[in-house]
Amino acid sequence: MTARAASSTAVLVCQGRAAADGRYAVGRFSDPVAVRLLDPAERAVVDRVRTGAAPPGSERMAYEMVRRTGITMVPRTVAIDAAVRAHAAPQVVILGAGLDARAWRMPELADATVYEVDHPASQADKVRRAGALEPVAGRLVPVAVDLAADSLAGPLVAAGFDREVATTWVWEGVVPYLTARAVRGTVAQVAELSATGSRLVVNYQARSLFTRVMQGAMRLVWRLSRQPDPMAGEPWRSMWRPGQLRTLLQRGGFEVLSDESLLALAEGLDLPPGNEGSLRNGRILVAVLR
Ligand SMILES: C[S@@+](CC[C@H](N)C(=O)[O-])C[C@H]1O[C@@H](n2cnc3c(N)ncnc32)[C@H](O)[C@@H]1O
Numbered sequence: 240m241t242a243r244a245a246s247s248t249a250v251l252v253c254q255g256r257a258a259a260d261g262r263y264a265v266g267r268f269s270d271p272v273a274v275r276l277l278d279p280a281e282r283a284v285v286d287r288v289r290t291g292a293a294p295p296g297s298e299r300m301a302y303e304m305v306r307r308t309g310i311t312m313v314p315r316t317v318a319i320d321a322a323v324r325a326h327a328a329p330q331v332v333i334l335g336a337g338l339d340a341r342a343w344r345m346p347e348l349a350d351a352t353v354y355e356v357d358h359p360a361s362q363a364d365k366v367r368r369a370g371a372l373e374p375v376a377g378r379l380v381p382v383a384v385d386l387a388a389d390s391l392a393g394p395l396v397a398a399g400f401d402r403e404v405a406t407t408w409v410w411e412g413v414v415p416y417l418t419a420r421a422v423r424g425t426v427a428q429v430a431e432l433s434a435t436g437s438r439l440v441v442n443y444q445a446r447s448l449f450t451r452v453m454q455g456a457m458r459l460v461w462r463l464s465r466q467p468d469p470m471a472g473e474p475w476r477s478m479w480r481p482g483q484l485r486t487l488l489q490r491g492g493f494e495v496l497s498d499e500s501l502l503a504l505a506e507g508l509d510l511p512p513g514n515e516g517s518l519r520n521g522r523i524l525v526a527v528l529r
Contacts, residue, residue, distance in 0.1 A: 245360045352376070
């Protein structure tokens with residue numbers, strides 16, 4: 240297990256959901272819990288994005304980052320929520336849960352046990368932030384695991400996870416932060432732990448030159464603006480061609496049911512234009528263990 244600080248990208252995507260709530264795709268997307276998981280200083284930029292008034296000067300970077308992240312979060316959340324609803328499993332495991340609010344906002348989880356797996360510092364930070372917020376999930380169990388170094392089975396089974404019971408696994412916004420080796424290792428462990436019929440919902444980044452160039456440009460702009468870059472401590476370590484990930488999952492015994500870009504999933508959702516590049520390369524794959 241490697242020591243590190245709580246995830247700041249988990250805060251960023253939570254800010255994005257808080258900024259998008261009630262503004263974009265109303266009636267399809269909703270995350271009213273997100274804002275309650277943020278500390279006051281983190282809410283300030285969210286409030287600003289919600290007014291639509293972009294600040295001048297160096298604060299503009301953080302504003303744009305949260306605004307654009309909000310747009311990306313809408314199809315990502317809508318698609319994953321739909322996949323969770325489509326497979327009413329008694330166990331849901333959220334890998335790299337960050338500030339995911341499904342256990343607090345999805346009544347469909349009322350009969351489910353939700354295991355929120357995350358790196359220990361992020362796990363502790365989530366427990367602090369959630370505080371007295373009452374989950375709607377039947378049972379909520381935090382589990383500390385470093386997916387790059389630890390076995391998933393030991394802590395998960397010790398926390399009450401039942402290998403014989405069908406499970407929905409949610410793996411959202413985590414794959415890019417793991418090396419290809421850690422992704423392969425996690426897929427193998429998930430397959431090992433899953434009863435037949437279990438589903439895996441994975442959000443990943445397709446390999447793209449556009450994304451690499453944009454990331455480099457963003458790093459430079461953050462440096463020049465002398466603002467803290469939320470991605471600085473969490474570099475992307477793996478991007479996948481859709482065919483590569485499909486093959487990996489098939490080798491693990493999964494059948495891929497769908498694999499779509501966020502851009503395709505955004506169709507019919509009421510979103511502002513201008514984020515197509517990012518939406519094109521983010522993908523949601525749903526697979527079932529046969
Ligand atoms: C961008 S956040 C996504 C959080 C959440 N899934 C969401 O979509 O809101 C990335 C998450 O991956 C987790 N993560 C990154 N590397 C990890 C590792 N080696 N083991 C466990 N979790 C990890 C971080 O702690 C963080 O919660």
